Structures are given as C-alpha cells and as structure tokens.
Amino acid sequence: MLELKAEPLTAEAFAPFGEVIDARASAWFPINAGRTRRHHDLATVETLGEGARTLISLFVSQPVTVPLELDFLERHPLGSQAFMPLHEERFVVVVAPPGETIDPAEVRAFVTDGRQGVNYRAGTWHAIQSVLEREGEFLVVDRGGEGNNCDEHPLALRVTL
Ligand SMILES: NC(=O)N[C@@H](O)C(=O)O
Numbered sequence: 426m427l428e429l430k431a432e433p434l435t436a437e438a439f440a441p442f443g444e445v446i447d448a449r450a451s452a453w454f455p456i457n458a459g460r461t462r463r464h465h466d467l468a469t470v471e472t473l474g475e476g477a478r479t480l481i482s483l484f485v486s487q488p489v490t491v492p493l494e495l496d497f498l499e500r501h502p503l504g505s506q507a508f509m510p511l512h513e514e515r516f517v518v519v520v521a522p523p524g525e526t527i528d529p530a531e532v533r534a535f536v537t538d539g540r541q542g543v544n545y546r547a548g549t550w551h552a553i554q555s556v557l558e559r560e561g562e563f564l565v566v567d568r569g570g571e572g573n574n575c576d577e578h579p580l581a582l583r584v585t586l
C-alpha cells in the first residue's frame with residue numbers, strides 16, 4: 426500500500442500533470458466596459474482521435490472519507506479533463522506522469538483550497554473525482570468522441586491530509 430500525505434496544490438508542483446485554474450493567481454484583462462476581468466486561456470483543452478469533441482458536464486459528487494483509500498488510478502489518453510468547483514469545494518488530487526506504467530515514486534497527492542480547479546493533461550494518471558467534506562458540484566470540461574478514453578491502472582494507495 427503506497428502511503429501519501431497530500432500537499433497544498435500549487436501550479437508549480439502540478440505543472441508536470443496539467444494546469445491549476447485559479448482566478449487569484451492568473452493574469453486578467455478588462456472586458457465588458459471594465460465591468461469584467463477576463464482571466465484568459467488558463468488551461469489547454471485537448472481532444473484527440475476520431476470524432477473528438479469538447480464536452481461540458483456537471484459532476485455532483487458525494488464526499489470521500491479520509492484517509493482516502495484507492496485501488497487504481499485512471500487516465501484519458503485522448504483528451505484533457507478539467508474540474509472546477511462551483512461552491513468552493515475542496516478536493517483531493519492524486520496524479521502520476523503520463524506513461525504506460527506508473528512508478529510509485531512519481532505519484533503525488535495534493536489538496537485544493539476551494540478556489541482552485543485542475544486540468545489534467547491528456548494521459549495524466551489521476552484518481553477519480555474526490556471531493557472533501559460535503560456534496561460537491563463541479564464544472565467538467567473533457568473529451569467526447571469515438572474510441573476508449575479511459576484506462577485504469579491498479580495501484581493501492583492511502584492518502585492522508
Ligand atoms: N469517468 C469520469 O467521467 N470521471 C473520471 O474521469 C474522473 O476523473 O472523475
């Protein structure tokens with residue numbers, strides 16, 4: 426069983442896995458006669474393969490318990506996947522670099538602060554959506570289309586905060 430202690434999520438630490446989406450930590454420019462700050466182009470949506478298209482969905486998730494015990498990570502080889510909380514929900518992020526196998530030494534665990542979202546780059550191994558404390562509602566942007574876009578890799582993990 427691989428034991429991990431979740432670290433506070435930062436863009437720098439998450440860079441090998443994708444982007445952190447956070448209005449507080451991103452540049453913006455004024456639009457709408459100055460009434461709106463546009464935090465522009467914060468993450469890259471990847472949609473690969475036959476019939477690929479971008480999906481916008483809502484995930485309503487029940488909270489996980491901590492320590493969080495997992496028995497697999499998954500990846501989406503044909504597209505990115507972004508999760509943005511709609512009510513400042515905190516969630517646990519577990520990731521490993523893209524590749525055909527997972528090196529346990531490269532698995533990282535993070536916890537978000539409620540204002541952060543993540544965009545997993547295509548192929549990044551990750552735990553399924555794991556919201557903390559209460560039911561969570563997330564805007565999700567990921568890839569639809571033909572072919573298999575979800576691989577699972579067995580891995581026994583316990584994550585503490
Ligand atoms: N299956 C699905 O749409 N969700 C997972 O990919 C996940 O990362 O939660």
Ligand code: NI
Nearest residue numbers: 499501506553
């Ligand atoms: Ni996923």
